[in-house]
Amino acid sequence: MPSDPAPDPDPDPVAAQPATDTRLDYRRAALSETDVDQDPITQFNRWLAEAATVLEEPNAMTLATVGTDGRPAARMVLLRAAALKGFDFYTNRQSRKAADLAAAPWAALVFHWPPLQRQVRVEGPVTPVPEEEADGYFALRPRESQLGAWVSPQSQVIPDRAWLETRLEEATRRFQGAPIPRPPHWGGYRLRPQAIEFWQGRPGRVHDRLRYRQAPESAGGWLMERLAP
């Protein structure tokens, strides 16, 4: 009989612990091919509306990009609209994500709606939102956010918080009593989905996954496939 392996002389006390003791079993709902809309954008907006009934920011999504060094980076952004044209978000066009998208104009989005035990993944090429649409959206933003867009050189190293506050005071004075135009470095990006996957948690980790993708054989439409969990 082989003897038991010798105990690890230097066990890592952190690695030995699970990250959390939570073992949530997913029992809220199921997802079947007959439940979902044939159009994934309609299906997405349906799930988003349901998420809006239980979450403050259901439009918060992880945006993953790839840098010029080939390495991924991910951060949260807010979805502005999901429509036929694509999934729109707004940001600083001199930010790290903008530099990534300039070099590799393709991204992945992830929505996670824990109270519904749902995840949606979206992938596709990204292009800038047309300038006039960006102007229209910027004009709708609260004045405070408009000022913020002017003062923050997003993703750059800055000396300290006070430096930012000083710039904010300067911008507040500069635009006093006047409408605030969209800064040239601020705008939108539009991800045109080529694949959208809907994930519904199920008991025993035997989840439901339905993926729509635009495939050569789907002739401009969407092909729906079930993926193993």
Ligand SMILES: Cc1cc2nc3c(=O)[nH]c(=O)nc-3n(C[C@H](O)[C@H](O)[C@H](O)COP(=O)(O)O)c2cc1C
């Ligand atoms: C819930 C949430 C929503 C956010 N929404 C946006 C957004 O819509 N646009 C944006 O530029 N940054 C947003 N941020 C900040 C980004 O996560 C990130 O810090 C910033 O865009 C800089 O990213 P980058 O350096 O990778 O370009 C959000 C952060 C959180 C937590």
